[in-house]
Amino acid sequence: MLLHIIARGKIGRSSEADLTDRYLQRIQWKTKVTELPDTGGNIPDPIGTPVRSVVLDERGKAMRSKDFARKLERWRDEGVRETRFLIGAADGHEAETISSADLLFSFGPATWPHMMCRAMLAEQLFRATAILAGHPYHREGPR
Structure with missing residues (x-):
């Protein structure tokens, strides 16, 4: 499954860009980043179907990392070809x-x-794929 970040704004050369790249390079799944202008611009057509869309929004659902990983796992196992993560301006x-x-x-x-x-x-995304791979990166503290 392709993990596709579609973000408004240009990140350019910055510490945030370096950190983003560092984590994306660690992910064993396919990844892609598409930048759009702050306004306008077209969201690219999906790579394949089915596609899932995750919109980052402060009114959205906060999820534990393991729950987020399980959601991605479920979608992958259902045959989802691309999961899009939309970050607004x-x-x-x-x-x-x-x-x-x-x-x-x-x-x-x-x-x-x-x-x-x-x-x-x-x-x-790195943490979720690490959880699904059984990698020790994720350490869950006491609840």
Whole structure:
């Protein structure tokens, strides 16, 4: 399954870009990043079908890393070819994008800079795939 980050704004050469790249390079699954302008621009056509859409939004569902990993695992096992992770610009997403999402995902109620969200998402994607591979990267603390 392709993990495809579609993000508004250009990250350029920055510490956030370096951190994002560091995590994406560790992922054993296929990954892709598409940058769109802050407004306008077309979301690219899917690589294959079926496709799932995850929209990052502060009103979305906060998930434990293991639960996020299991969701990706379920989609992969159902034959999903591409999971898209949409990161909006400063003004968020259009209503149509939110309403068509398979999952509204949140890093909590705080507002995060969209460039930082890329790095946080890349880390969570690495963590999820590491969990599914049985890799010791993820250590769950006491509950």
